[in-house]
Amino acid sequence: DGGITQSPKYLFRKEGQNVTLSCEQNLNHDAMYWYRQDPGQGLRLIYYSQIVNDFQKGDIAEGYSVSREKKESFPLTVTSAQKNPTAFYLCASSIGGLVTEAFFGQGTRLTVV
Amino acid sequence: AQTVTQSQPEMSVQEAETVTLSCTYDTSESDYYLFWYKQPPSRQMILVIRQEAYKQQNATENRFSVNFQKAAKSFSLKISDSQLGDAAMYFCASKLYNNNDMRFGAGTRLTVKP
Numbered sequence: 001d002g003g004i005t006q007s008p009k010y011l012f013r014k015e016g017q018n019v020t021l022s023c024e025q026n027l028n029h030d031a032m033y034w035y036r037q038d039p040g041q042g043l044r045l046i047y048y049s050q051i052v053n054d055f056q057k058g059d060i061a062e063g064y065s066v067s068r069e070k071k072e073s074f075p076l077t078v079t080s081a082q083k084n085p086t087a088f089y090l091c092a093s094s095i096g097g098l099v100t101e102a103f104f105g106q107g108t109r110l111t112v113v
Numbered sequence: 114a115q116t117v118t119q120s121q122p123e124m125s126v127q128e129a130e131t132v133t134l135s136c137t138y139d140t141s142e143s144d145y146y147l148f149w150y151k152q153p154p155s156r157q158m159i160l161v162i163r164q165e166a167y168k169q170q171n172a173t174e175n176r177f178s179v180n181f182q183k184a185a186k187s188f189s190l191k192i193s194d195s196q197l198g199d200a201a202m203y204f205c206a207s208k209l210y211n212n213n214d215m216r217f218g219a220g221t222r223l224t225v226k227p
Contacts, residue, residue, distance in 0.1 A: 031213040040122065042204060042219035050213050059216075088156065094213060100146045100165070102208070102215055104158035 002027045006091050006105035013078075013085075013112050021076045021108045023091035032074035033092040033102060036060060043090060049074055078110065085112045115140035115207050119218035126195045127226050133180075134190045134221045136205030144210035147181065149190045152202040152220075161203070164188065192223075200225045 004025045013019045023032065031050050035043040045058030049068040063082025068074055074093075078085045088109050092102040117138045126132035138147065149161040164172045164181050172179050176196075180189045192199055202222050208215040 033215060035217070040219065042119070043206075043217035045214075045216055048214065056212075056214070090158065092158075092215075094208075094215070100163055100208060101148060101160045102206075107156050 004091060004093055004103055004105040006089075006108050009106065009108060011108055011110045013110070015112055016080045018080060019078050019085075019110065019112075021078070021089055021091075021110070023074045023076065023105060024072055025074075025093045025103075026072060027093060027095075027103065028071070029093035029095050029103075030071070031094045031102075032068065033094075034058075034064070034066065034074070034076045035090045035092065037088040037090060037107075046076065046089075085110060115142070115145070115209065115214065115216050117205050117207055117216050117218040119205055119221050121221045122219070123222045123224070125224040125226060126192070126199075128195055128197060130195055131191060131193045132195055132223065134192075134203050134205075134223070136188045136190070136218055138186050138188060138205070138207045140186075140207060140209065142209050142211065146208045146210065147179075147188045148206040148208070149177070149179070149188075150204045150206060150217075151199075152204065154201075158204075162190065195225050197225050197227060199223060 007022045033048040034046040047066045049055040065077045091105040094102040147164045151159045162174045176193045202220045205218040
């Protein structure tokens with residue numbers, strides 16, 4: 001089955017620790033995205049990548065880092081510099097160009113205590 | 114850059130009635146796509162409908178249709194014959210053709226009353 005897999009579904013970390021959220025897709029999509037969802041603020045773009053070894057900052061990139069070494073994978077690291085990291089994180093992918101919509105993973109709920 | 118604005122945090126509709134959710138967007142690009150996504154309590158994002166900016170005809174998918182006003186940069190979603198299963202968060206989104214930058218609005222929580 002083709003799709004996007006985010007793991008884990010729930011993640012707990014102590015304050016001050018870096019944590020990496022996994023996102024893998026087997027849809028052969030070029031573009032991948034990370035969004036953060038907080039109540040009342042919708043989905044805010046953290047980073048997106050159009051192609052391997054390339055990525056662009058979104059609206060709230062501070063305190064986050066990404067890599068895109070493989071087409072299938074786009075991990076997100078939440079660093080200790082992120083002031084309020086507790087949130088729901090969604091990964092998405094799309095083919096890009098003329099094919100339009102993004103497909104989403106099931107999300108990771110990160111709680112920092 | 115692009116922004117998407119949904120001005121209705123919450124809406125409610127009676128079952129079998131019609132409801133319209135509002136969305137405005139702002140972009141300087143000429144080639145883009147617009148979407149409505151539904152997020153039920155499971156939090157899985159589901160595509161409801163898409164609209165290509167170059168198409169004048171409004172998109173329709175069964176009970177869901179849009180009113181796309183390009184000059185006004187408005188993209189509203191109409192849900193006809195509302196069903197209990199339509200209750201969810203609805204997000205409007207825009208995606209640029211040239212670089213795949215995709216942004217979402219803050220969402221509208223739709224309640225369907227039996």
